[in-house]
Amino acid sequence: MASRGIRDRVAIVGMGCTPFGELWDKSADDLLTDATVACVDSAGIALEDVDAFWLGTLGSGQSGITLSKPLKIDYKPVTRVENFCATGSEAFRNACYAVASGAYDLAMAVGVEKLKDSGYSGLTGIRQVGDGTNAGLSSPAAFSFLVPAYAHKYGVDIDELKSVMTRIAFKNHQNGAVNPRAQFRKEVSMEKIASSPLVAGQLGVFDCSGVSDGAAAVVVCRSEDAARYTDSPLYVKGLSFVAGPAAGVIDPNYDYTSFEEVVRSAADAYQQAGITDPRTQLAMAEVHDCFTPTELVLMEDLGFAERGTAWKEVLAGTFDRDGELPVNPDGGLKSFGHPIGASGLRMLFECWLQLRRQAPPERQIASVTDSGRTLGLTHNLGGGPGECVSFVGVVGSEPTD
């Protein structure tokens, strides 16, 4: 029994991603159509060429018909998947296995979420009433538990930690400001971020990701077939997904400064991909910055910084777009937006642009162009501290490193 991975056996040959945002004029059907058409166009294929589909959405539809009906897909397998906020990555992972197994030649993963028809400014969640004993805490509140816990564990003054959170939001807004697909395309001053109204604990409005609509799609094939579709595919190096036993919420030993699920999925993905020092080997990382303290903790869980030091690295600019390891160069969930089912594929889309040097010059990262690094990481998390699912994927622009 082992997690063997499918390193270099699957290639990404086309991608599409809609702008994310409050898209009052677009339905889920529209978003699916936009992303899917862009994806097949980028691969130079027709939709009919795709043999099987994986559709990821948290709640913008049920069953494969959610995709087959608007796209008029003729009698093909369409699998709807849901795995909290990691839904998009989960669709991608399963599509990869489908072609790696030889069952299909071309598979597509599509992720979509239409959140802004709800009438509420925050996430409204899904019906889980049951016996009525589930704590009704909001998502920002669940993640806000990280802040005092981290401050206490590492002796960081809570106000200093707030400035670290602010720095993360500032960086991601800077990155989103130059990305035409991002929901928020304006830089925001640190003063404005730091003084934004509180949502939960130390989290202000600007510490939270954007609630938005959007869709993204990817088409994959076996690596040996990649040249039929593109000169510059991305190769899948590692795919790991774990669901934890939800230990943190009932285990007094959990201290709210780490996501064990992320640590485990990162170790698995790195082993599959042959990564031993992610900080120096990766060109970039797209991580699940649903809230600013999440990104802080992820820097340690993903092995980009030693325990208790990520806050210093953030302040030092290590993860800036022009830093040693750019994190969320596209703006991340924070400013690109977080249409849940699409986010994992949006992260992959940034790797698609950056590793293939197709990002616009003003935001192309130097770790690829100057340092010649070829690997990108996507990390997608669903749930909250102590109780979550985590995906870590690694893709690269070279078939062997």
Place this chain on the structure above:
Amino acid sequence: MASGIVSWGTYLPYWRLERGSIGAAFGTSPGRGTRAVASYDEDTTTLGVEAARRALQVAGVPVPDDLFFSTPDPAYLDKTNATTVHAALGLPSGSGAYDLCGSVRSGWAAMRMAALAGERHPAIAVLSDLRTGLPGGAEESQGGDGAAAFVFASEGAVADVLGQASVTDEFLDRWRVPGETASRQWEDRFGEEALVPLARKAFAEALRRAALTVDDIDHLVVAGLHARAVASLRSTLGVPAERVAPDYAARVGNLGAAQSATGLADVLERASSGEVIAVLCVADGADAVVLRTTPALPGVQAARRHAGLVDVADAVDHGRTDLPYAVYLTWRGNLRREPPRRPDPERPDAPAMRRNEGWKFGFAASRCLECGFVHLPPTRVCLSCHSVDRMEPLRLADVRGTVATYTVDQLAYSLSPPMVGAVIDFDGGGRYRGEMTDVDLGALAIGTRIEMTFRCFYTAQGVHNYFWKARPVSDGVAAPDQVGAGQGAVPAAVRREGRG
């Protein structure tokens, strides 16, 4: 065999409304003192649960076989509220639970029923009231919220009933049509003239049956919502003023159906053995009872202190008084405030509530018989050793804990935002992430000691969603901190003092 009182418990909510804030809002003369106010997440059922828990927390109290719950302001009609109290107390299913709801006088009926049942097996009476009235009215300023519970049994009595008498008459003094939130009262001189002679008659008859005279009385409790009649009786029954039990209405208001039992509890907390107590309840007639304390009383008083229970005389002084009047009005449904911009909550599912009764109502975790790991909520598979179906229920409702971390949630749906969330580590093991209530945010910190309290989270489609919240252990209580393995398991990282 006769039954007697073996234990009692009282509950006054955390909040007090300054009567002056009412006058300030209406531009009328400022009232004086405070009244006790049930929080937004409390109703007469939850108040009753809190009082009954305290009565049963005293060491050596027998498990009641029958439960009689009485309130003029029931949370449900048709559905029995006593069953909720019964479940929250974790009482065995092989017992009765009954409501005596509607009128203030029924409160004393619950006491009489429990005393009668107590001759055969232990029984508990739970009296609860939540006095609302209309904004600016006398009921609002002079009423109060609270509950009291008494356990009766044939052995171990701290007070024996020597005589009891009741007098009944039909007249209109205070009334309320079902569906209305405020009661109405006839001109109060009429009520006084009707009530006082009836009360004198009941009082005299109870004394006669006890073969005692007024001079034998060491403590007199007179209770009733008719303030003039009560004041008149307190001073004219022939009991010297120093033997008349103190009236706490100035600080907590008139507790309505719970007032008589709360007054009796207050006396029992101060009395010595061999003293005579007379209780006179004035409502639509009168009920009088004469009791004598026994040599068992000092032992129960000591057991109450050991359990960390607060006496009535102390509880009246421990309320929090910075409740804005507009917030009070909102809690009582008398001010229609803009709701949170979140979806309305949905009613909980009846089958799920029944399946999980031990958890939802009794706050019973599951403890692994193989390794001892405690799971909240209860699960079948052990997190620690993965044993399957090797669990025993473990009630944590009366176990204290420590705040491991917390947050103030401005976004979550709450009837009184913000919601305070906390991660609680229980003494002896078990972690739970849930909601806090009755919190002074300025005093909340990692390491704050908490106790659990039974609350109504919200009401949706006519269904009250009851469950447990954590609240800081009340100030001024000599808490018997059960420092055990659980506390040692609090992560050192988050055990230090500090702002969360």
